[in-house]
Amino acid sequence: MARATVCLTYDFDAVSVWIHTFGAGDAPTQLSRGVYGAWVGAPRILDLHDKHGIPATWFVPGHTIESFPERVGEVHDRGYDVQCHGWRHVNPSTFDSKEDEKDEYERAMTNIEDITGDAPVGFRSPAWEFSENTLSILDELGFEWDSSAMGNDFHPYYLRKNWSAPQKKPFQIGDKSDVIEIPISWKRADFPALMFVWEQSILWGFADERSVFDLWKAQFDWMYENMEDGIFTLAMHPQVIGQPPRTTRLEELIQHMRTKPDVEFADVSTVAAEVRSGDRAAMPMIG
Numbered sequence: 001m002a003r004a005t006v007c008l009t010y011d012f013d014a015v016s017v018w019i020h021t022f023g024a025g026d027a028p029t030q031l032s033r034g035v036y037g038a039w040v041g042a043p044r045i046l047d048l049h050d051k052h053g054i055p056a057t058w059f060v061p062g063h064t065i066e067s068f069p070e071r072v073g074e075v076h077d078r079g080y081d082v083q084c085h086g087w088r089h090v091n092p093s094t095f096d097s098k099e100d101e102k103d104e105y106e107r108a109m110t111n112i113e114d115i116t117g118d119a120p121v122g123f124r125s126p127a128w129e130f131s132e133n134t135l136s137i138l139d140e141l142g143f144e145w146d147s148s149a150m151g152n153d154f155h156p157y158y159l160r161k162n163w164s165a166p167q168k169k170p171f172q173i174g175d176k177s178d179v180i181e182i183p184i185s186w187k188r189a190d191f192p193a194l195m196f197v198w199e200q201s202i203l204w205g206f207a208d209e210r211s212v213f214d215l216w217k218a219q220f221d222w223m224y225e226n227m228e229d230g231i232f233t234l235a236m237h238p239q240v241i242g243q244p245p246r247t248t249r250l251e252e253l254i255q256h257m258r259t260k261p262d263v264e265f266a267d268v269s270t271v272a273a274e275v276r277s278g279d280r281a282a283m284p285m286i287g
């Protein structure tokens with residue numbers, strides 16, 4: 001195993017995030033921002049990864065697959081890992097019932113199987129949040145890993161089931177599930193810093209762009225120096241990172257990572273399989 005592993009991941013939301021998360025409805029200019037992701041951003045990212053021979057995991061909502069089947073098919077055909085990002089781009093806590101939530105994920109799984117030939121084994125929540133039922137649904141549907149949570153920064157761990165968070169009693173951490181978590185962070189993501197969303201006063205998207213990439217570089221360097229077997233997971237969106245000159249900045253970051261000895265790039269499915277097989281250690285259980 002390499003000293004450091006880098007997982008570049010893309011949440012291919014396209015128009016689903018505008019319709020289902022930001023309530024753009026049928027506002028065509030808003031929706032065109034998602035179309036940009038499919039038409040312009042995605043091919044730039046694919047070209048960058050092809051150029052450097054770097055794997056990637058794409059989390060794709062079923063809505064994107066049914067709306068842009070050719071582009072998602074291209075992602076798979078060009079050799080990249082395609083995994084589940086729900087069907088609609090909604091917060092799992094908004095489903096009326098466990099059955100409704102499960103039905104959407106089953107539809108999304110069928111979409112992915114139609115593209116790749118295999119049922120997905122990895123999941124990233126559209127809201128980077130779970131409902132009280134999400135983990136058990138993932139377990140029932142045969143998902144082996146998730147990449148939505150933040151209980152560690154650079155090391156995998158097993159998600160906990162049966163946890164509880166009562167207002168006036170201690171937090172109960174729960175029991176080990178069989179679902180591996182490959183953690184992410186809002187600070188290793190492009191959307192909060194770089195995407196302006198009119199309806200969301202917290203998302204101004206006018207960060208100093210160079211500072212965002214400098215932060216990612218500094219986090220990677222810290223992990224490389226201080227962590228054993230660290231996994232550096234970046235979570236990006238074609239409609240955000242695909243805007244100029246960001247793919248160039250990302251390429252510079254990749255080149256910087258490659259100046260360090262013993263750094264590997266891997267898709268998340270590969271890393272999660274290493275954890276399941278015991279080749280890569282999960283974080284010890286802490287009660």
Ligand SMILES: [Zn+2]
Nearest residue numbers: 011013089126
């Ligand atoms: Zn998303």
